[in-house]
Amino acid sequence: MKRNDFLPICREDMKKRGWEQLDFIIVTGDAYVDHPSFGTAIISRVLEDAGYKVGIIPQPNWRNVNDFKKLGRPRLGFLINAGNLDSMVNHYSVSKKRRKEDLYAPGGKMGLRPDRATIVYTNMVRQAYKKVPIIIGGIEASLRRFAHYDYWNDLVRRSILFDSEADLLVYGMGEKQVIEIADNLNNGLAIKYIRHIPGTCYKVNNLEEVYDYIEVPSFEEVSKDKRLYAKAFKIQYEEQDSIRGKVIVQKHKDIYIVQNPPASPLTQVELDRVYDLPYMRSYHPIYEKMGGVPAIKEVKYSIVSERGCFGSCSFCALTFHQGRVIQSRSQESMIEEAKKIVKDKDFKGYIHDVGGPTANFRHPACEKQKKIGACKNKQCLYPKPCKSLYIDHSEYLEVLRKLRKIEGVKKVFVRSGLRYDYIMADQKGDDFLKELSEYHVSGQLKVAPEHVSPKVLALMGKPKREIYERFVDKFYKINNRLGKKQFLIPYLMSSHPGSDLSAAVELAEYLRDIHYHPQQVQDFYPTPGTLSTCMFYTGLDPRNMKRVYVPKTREEKAMQRALLQYRNPKNYDLVEKALILANRKDLIGYGPKCLIKPREEYNKKNRSNKNKRQKDKRRKNRR
The missing domain is CATH 3.30.750.200 (Transcription Regulator spoIIAA)
Structure with missing residues (x-):
């Protein structure tokens, strides 16, 4: 079996690879799309690259345990996520009306995942295999790691670690965490003792072995007192930095949720390696007869150039999930991906996007951020750009120029968000806005x-x-x-x-x-x-x-x-x-x-x- 193939989704796929048992099984609320814009694809390929046997159960029927058993019991554990989107946001509009289409399901069909998918899937796996280690992650779990206000129920819910009964929660972008978890499990360490990994949360009965922590008001307190809720959130929000962030604990009755500090950002070499893995860059062939998976359309010919955002808009969850420190890929890595895109038989010459959370952020905000972390009580751009903020578009312009010169590329568009205040603060002239307008805007x-x-x-x-x-x-x-x-x-x-x-x-x-x-x-x-x-x-x-x-x-x-x-x-x-x-x-x-x-x-x-x-x-x- 060639390495360049989709990962197993059934027993027949496992047999073709000569596998009797998988090391990890990923259960996801999305259809299986093996493209680096999809979290399941990245985590599965990162584990595969580390030598682990990985299978995927996409959008299982959650009404009984049969689908959760179809790949057998994994040797090391289940990894569960709700998909690229929070399942409640995926299902409901802001007016709480049911949406008509699920872009991450075959044919856009709605109803192939449950509400609160992470909780439902984890409970079904627990029914199927009583003592198997279960690790939850993805955007749904990441943003619900503490007691949190739930708009759909209009109340404060406890940490998703309780409702899901998972053993461990990975928050943020999980490549480093999942490999360290895998290696610990592979070396024989029981899941209940894996409590040291940055970017993870776990439950304990007491704080005897937890050090240098900040305790925020308990679930019971924040459920009854909105001032205490705001106080707890402020602490959680301020400590999301891998360099200066503290351990945070929150009591739920007699049990504590412990959040370790965030995982350190990936270096450029590490990020390049993630995006250079052998993705199939499409949805699994089983979805072809169903009309494919709509979500691939906008990203199939797009290139992710960076992660993180120091813009810190109040209504955006990026600060709490990806963090404020920019992690960027090298130009060489992006150019190599563009060359792969050009070879696709359906490529028409148009790269749809080169960007990320904020396309024109390509480097950390300042030198201080690299040494002591993001400022605790100060923003990089608001109310005005910080004096220490490094403002430069030249490197981003350079990579755009190189991409549009690749043979077979007719046009390179930028459709990710751009911070116009960052553009206006650039004292080096209007070259970026001029070239953006001339070559990279589609009208x-x-x-x-x-x-x-x-x-x-x-x-x-x-x-x-x-x-x-x-x-x-x-x-x-x-x-x-x-x-x-x-x-x-x-x-x-x-x-x-x-x-x-x-x-x-x-x-x-x-x-x-x-x-x-x-x-x-x-x-x-x-x-x-x-x-x-x-x-x-x-x-x-x-x-x-x-x-x-x-x-x-x-x-x-x-x-x-x-x-x-x-x-x-x-x-x-x-x-x-x-x-x-x-x-x-x-x-x-x-x-x-x-x-x-x-x-x-x-x-x-x-x-x-x-x-x-x-x-x-x-x-x-x-x-």
Whole structure:
């Protein structure tokens, strides 16, 4: 059997490799896609590269234990994840309505994984094999490692280690942790004694053997007292650094959750090795007759250039998951991946993206960060760029130039997020924005101002409106000089903590003034592990314990969203009500600054449209 093949998903696959028993079995909520944009693919290939026999059970039927037994009992343990997305986010919109499509399932079919997949899968494995070691990881487990607010149940849930009954939890990007766990198990160490590995969490009955730790308020305390919840979250948030981070413990009744400090970031050599492994770069052939796996489409011809983000937006879970320290691949590694992409029979010449969480972050924020870790109470970019921040786009430009010169490559696009404030802080000139516009934008560049209200931007950790406006002006001037008609598409968010109706109206007025009418608007989604979610639940900013206004009712959220799409006739009633409640009746009328016409005009137009529809219907029936 050639090494370059999919890993076993059935007994027949194991026989072809001459394997009687697997060392590890990965159970995942996603379909099996062997591409480095998928966590299961990376962990399985890293273990394979270390010499372990790995099999995968993708999207098992969780209603009985049969699927969980189909590869037999693993020699060392089960590794369980919910998939690339949190299973609840995958299943439900922010309005808690069931989504119609699962992009990580064959044919986009919904319903092939359970809610809270990590918990369900782990409990089924425990039924199938009573004493087998179980390690959970991935984004769902990582963000639920402590007692956390759960938006879907609207309550504080205990650590997922309890509800899942797993032995060990891997948080963050797990390559280092999983190899060390595997080696310890392979050397005969029982899972209950594997308590020393950075980037992992475990349970203990007492703290006799835990040293140099910070204890945060217990599950019982944070469930009853929102101030204590905010206090606990602040400590958890501040200690997510591999150099200076402390051990954190949290009591749940008589048992403690212990979080070891984060794993150290991968070096460039280590990260290159991860992405140079022999991925098949596609979904497993069993899904072909089902229409494939939609999630591969956007990433199949994309290149991951880095991990981590020092942008630290309050509503983003990256700080709590990947961390603030940038880990970047070498140019040589990315060029070699591009050459593999070019050889794909379906490649049309277009590399869809070269980026990561933030495409234009290619190196650690500063030299201090490398030695003493990320600052505990200071951000790199907010409220303004730190004096120590290293700002340079030249290396990223260099790799983009090399990629677009590869034979067979027609165009290299950048579709990952870009921090425009970082671009504006670059004192070395406009070369990056010029080349980005000339070679790497596909007609539209997506950026994320998110809001314009100062009080909302401050809570989001986003730059001031003036910086975005200067960026917009510079972008269009450069594109005009290039003779290109390209546009900026701003991402906007409604109902973020701090956004009252007056702030939502302010954003609507801004959209009016720039003549932009968004087709889609993202309501703030309170997912575990973010600073904004802590604000949403507690009504407090955990950084200073000041009160924060939180729009929570369904009606107010609908009004804020409608204000951003005030031109849509379907939103008239909501917009009118919002403007009245915000004491902004001046925006109802016929003037150039008005958002909507008076009610009489709206009713008149509605009657006219209704009559026209009825006439059209009668005319159609006569035919």
